[in-house]
Amino acid sequence: MAARNYGQYCGVVTAVELVGERWALLIVRDLLVGARRYSDLKQGLPRIPTNILSSRLKELQATGIVRRVPLAHGLVYELTEFGRGLEDVVLALGRWGFQAMGEPAEGDIITPDSMTIAFRTAFQPDAAHRLPATVYDTHLGDFALRLHVDRDHLNVLRLGPGNARPGTRGADLAFAAGPGIRGLISGELSPADALAQKTVRVLSGDGALLERFAGTFHLEPAA
Template structure:
């Protein structure tokens, strides 16, 4: 448990004491994507001081949220325990709640593969996807590339390896404007016409399917 105590006997208090320290939830966000080495976590959170990263990992391990385990050729990695994995719906709900207040990115804001993966998982609408054909998307946002496959009400996302062939139905290239597509504030046809988003491979109509499959209504999130 973190050193700070709020001195209250309450489940919310205990949760905040366990995972409420600065950077802790972002470490958990990245570990929800998969096990990570210390260097992977540092690369994904470039602004975190190394001493803070070490301290947070130790606190999360002591709390039973994270454990350190050997993973074949990757050596020692950090992964979430079963207790830590229970945070997934909470983190996704926080992502939807925060989406309404994101606004425009600052000049030095970055998008990482893990943050974009969790953004897609946050915005995924399994009910809408279940009514659509199986579709594979290669999504490029800045320097980050992901491959998302939607089959029925299931979503699988992985990092797109450099030089990987085009195995997707649609290759979507975007910048921060992808948020407008997900929010519905930017219509896919308008985004294409203005050159804000491009479909580099596949039928451009698949951008509309993407917008249906991945959607967060900011007004509903803020309500």
């Protein structure tokens, strides 16, 4: 059962009752990337108290949004079909929230799952459809993501041990960036300025492809 009841017959109210509790949508965000163990969810949300994480997972299971799946080495949590219906909602919230994002506060972190959803939020399939297929390796702090853009399709893969498969295509452009990548995605920084200010550092490949990246991953900030 939802933790709160607002006493109104309305779809928005029902949605808030289902996923409006603190941390619930962030759990959904991370599960949109893929199935996760309890420890994975805790690692991706380091500030969530363990009792709250347990409670939210139980609530999300009770409402049919999340289910537990047994594997050979334990249990994982994954979204049900009903839960996956929240993807467009989460991406739309990400686009809306992007408009109000300022500089990161002290102690703010980015995680592989949060950045995976951020790139999916910023992806512009209409722009990508007109461009050649391109692979970007983005190094963000202590992790890296591979963005494989093929026409209007985006696949995001976390790079690391076990992810490198023989025969797979290498990156056309590999670059490193910090939170300042927001300026490139928003258009507040041109690719040339991002490179000149060292907001983005090309690690390998064709640096000119940063222009293509900025056109493929773009969100407008608030006016």
